[in-house]
Amino acid sequence: MSPKTLYDKIWDAHVAHEAEDGTCLLYIDRHLVHEVTSPQAFEGLRMTGRKVRAPEKTIAVPDHNVPTTLDRAKGIENEESRIQVDALDKNAREFGVHYYPVSDVRQGIVHIVGPEQGWTLPGMTVVCGDSHTATHGAFGALAHGIGTSEVEHVLATQTLIQKKSKNMKVEITGKLMPGVTAKDITLAVIGETGTAGGTGYVIEYCGEAISDLSMEGRMTVCNMAIEGGARAGLIAPDETTYAYVKGRPHAPKGAQWEAALNWWKTLYTDEDAVFDKVVTLKGEDIQPVVTWGTSPEDVLPITGVVPHPESFKGGKVDAAKRALEYMGLTAGQKLTDIQIDTVFIGSCTNGRIEDLRAAAAILKGKKIKDGMRAMIVPGSGLVRAQAEEEGLADIFKEAGFEWRLAGCSMCLAMNPDQLSEGERCAATSNRNFEGRQGYKGRTHLVSPAMAAAAAITGHLTDIRDMI
Numbered sequence: 001m002s003p004k005t006l007y008d009k010i011w012d013a014h015v016a017h018e019a020e021d022g023t024c025l026l027y028i029d030r031h032l033v034h035e036v037t038s039p040q041a042f043e044g045l046r047m048t049g050r051k052v053r054a055p056e057k058t059i060a061v062p063d064h065n066v067p068t069t070l071d072r073a074k075g076i077e078n079e080e081s082r083i084q085v086d087a088l089d090k091n092a093r094e095f096g097v098h099y100y101p102v103s104d105v106r107q108g109i110v111h112i113v114g115p116e117q118g119w120t121l122p123g124m125t126v127v128c129g130d131s132h133t134a135t136h137g138a139f140g141a142l143a144h145g146i147g148t149s150e151v152e153h154v155l156a157t158q159t160l161i162q163k164k165s166k167n168m169k170v171e172i173t174g175k176l177m178p179g180v181t182a183k184d185i186t187l188a189v190i191g192e193t194g195t196a197g198g199t200g201y202v203i204e205y206c207g208e209a210i211s212d213l214s215m216e217g218r219m220t221v222c223n224m225a226i227e228g229g230a231r232a233g234l235i236a237p238d239e240t241t242y243a244y245v246k247g248r249p250h251a252p253k254g255a256q257w258e259a260a261l262n263w264w265k266t267l268y269t270d271e272d273a274v275f276d277k278v279v280t281l282k283g284e285d286i287q288p289v290v291t292w293g294t295s296p297e298d299v300l301p302i303t304g305v306v307p308h309p310e311s312f313k314g315g316k317v318d319a320a321k322r323a324l325e326y327m328g329l330t331a332g333q334k335l336t337d338i339q340i341d342t343v344f345i346g347s348c349t350n351g352r353i354e355d356l357r358a359a360a361a362i363l364k365g366k367k368i369k370d371g372m373r374a375m376i377v378p379g380s381g382l383v384r385a386q387a388e389e390e391g392l393a394d395i396f397k398e399a400g401f402e403w404r405l406a407g408c409s410m411c412l413a414m415n416p417d418q419l420s421e422g423e424r425c426a427a428t429s430n431r432n433f434e435g436r437q438g439y440k441g442r443t444h445l446v447s448p449a450m451a452a453a454a455a456i457t458g459h460l461t462d463i464r465d466m467i
């Protein structure tokens with residue numbers, strides 16, 4: 001048998017039918033659903049009298065539009081948001097899928113809830129009408145976003161029509177230096193490959209620096225595979241993965257656990273397997289990074305300066321000019337001189353317990369800068385509960401942070417958590433596009449520790465000066 005990559009193995013295990021042109025019908029193990037991309041899909045089923053094919057494999061949770069303030073039980077003010085959340089509520093109940101409504105402590109961002117509840121397991125195919133489904137690849141699952149018409153297809157058939165992507169390997173060798181996190185790895189990779197570098201590929205992340213990461217860190221890395229243009233990101237499951245999964249509510253138990261483990265242990269790239277593209281970074285070379293522009297590839301070590309547009313090639317010159325204008329920055333300005341007025345810690349990139357611990361380690365006993373608006377939005381109700389139990393919430397509140405309920409929040413500003421015009425935010429999320437966090441708001445993507453540091457000093461800060 002010819003050697004296979006991890007992606008090849010998961011793909012082959014899920015092909016139900018292959019057409020002559022290579023288009024395949026893939027079996028889908030888990031279908032995650034949120035309120036933004038599912039209403040028309042459910043409506044499509046309803047109108048044609050169809051049912052959800054596998055409600056036991058379908059998991060629904062509202063996250064994008066939900067208010068994160070403590071008074072959220074009083075309802076959603078914005079009509080469009082309310083309609084989407086109400087539609088999910090109605091659809092989830094009517095079609096009998098697993099459902100975590102806003103009133104459930106387990107509610108949160110779909111990509112945090114899935115793994116937390118043990119829905120995401122190694123070797124699975126996982127889809128969701130959301131680009132950051134790549135997050136689940138951290139478990140060695142083939143996980144990617146789909147469009148609304150595909151959501152309907154998966155709801156109705158539990159399959160998806162797909163063409164296979166190419167194999168790409170991103171290897172991070174050696175150890176990370178102090179202050180460098182999974183967020184810095186994933187941004188540094190995009191800095192290296194560009195936002196189109198992964199187009200047409202599924203990336204497998206590997207190397208010592210990746211194996212050393214916790215599951216939380218691995219999820220952060222895979223979460224941003226999509227920002228690098230890839231179809232999905234993957235990390236081979238290992239003892240860290242099994243330990244995270246074991247005992248979760250929907251993880252296999254007893255003899256089923258043993259059988260699952262036997263299959264999971266076959267999920268690695270064979271020694272002689274060939275990748276179509278390989279990128280290698282040295283862990284020691286990666287520094288704490290920050291984005292200066294309006295694309296995740298506009299990333300530099302925090303010790304750098306805002307680049308000169310002329311230092312880019314071709315079409316990127318104009319893009320960089322526009323980005324500097326939008327961001328209100330001057331070429332040559334030190335990144336650490338950039339003043340910040342808002343800090344957002346949360347999202348499916350960095351809203352897990354480990355992210356909150358990293359922020360708390362910096363904030364303990366400190367106060368945020370006068371006039372700073374700072375909020376921590378845990379990725380799920382359970383992350384929030386755990387942070388309270390560990391005393392992290394007290395650290396945040398004493399430092400001057402708002403301590404919110406779970407949701408996507410200011411990651412994309414579909415709820416009232418928004419930047420106002422010209423406001424500048426250090427954010428732990430994954431997209432710094434124009435207007436992403438609010439009309440004319442400005443976003444600098446950073447790790448949770450760097451976001452916490454910026455909240456204290458009032459400007460982008462090298463975390464290594466504070467540890």
Ligand SMILES: CC(C)[C@H](C(=O)O)[C@@H](O)C(=O)O
Nearest residue numbers: 036037064129130131132412
């Ligand atoms: C709303 C949703 C479709 C979107 C996505 O697909 O990623 C959102 O989650 C985002 O992060 O921009």
Ligand code: SF4
Nearest residue numbers: 132347348408411412
């Ligand atoms: S937290 Fe942000 S990136 Fe993640 S699903 Fe929500 S809006 Fe998308």
